[in-house]
Amino acid sequence: MKIKNKKNKKVYPVKKLHYLKLKDNTYSFSQRKGENLKPVISNGVYGKELILDLSGCDPEIIRSRKKIVQYSKEICDLIKVKRYGKPICKRFALDNFHVAGYSLVQLIETSLVSGHFSEAWNKAFINIFSCKFFDDKKAVNFTKYFFKAKKIKNKILIR
Secondary structure, eight states, X not given: OEEEOXXXXXXXXXXXXXXXXXXXXXXXXXXXXXXXXXXXXXXXXXXXXXEEEEESOOHHHHTOHHHHHHHHHHHHHHTTOOBOSOOEEEEEOTTOTTTOEEEEEEEETTEEEEEEEETTTTEEEEEEEESSOOOHHHHHHHHHHHTTOSEEEEEEEEO
């Protein structure tokens, strides 16, 4: 992925999510890391989505509405986003073994946290999308720890 600055003069390759102040005083994602980098999303970038696929989760946790709701509150506090209302957490599709489990939606002022929890395979599929900067590494580590997952895959989309 490549992001151009507003004047389209330079192209910055992106592999890791760091933020770089450009000559025109805007900020862009960069591979370079430095102390003066600021966590600002701009230059036509709306936000960041963190996609998490967890496997080998603790079966008791992913089958517990109380624990899933607790996760939604704690992840929002950790990444410093403001929750908008109460989370929706419903268990459904019980007649379809393949997809049965809880689904979660927690609106936040800058977008949402969502997830589906597969009881058949002890997996969790979580998305965190925000137009406000958040620390994706903290979110990944916390989520793996919270659900006691044996493996986690993550992907970041810049939108």
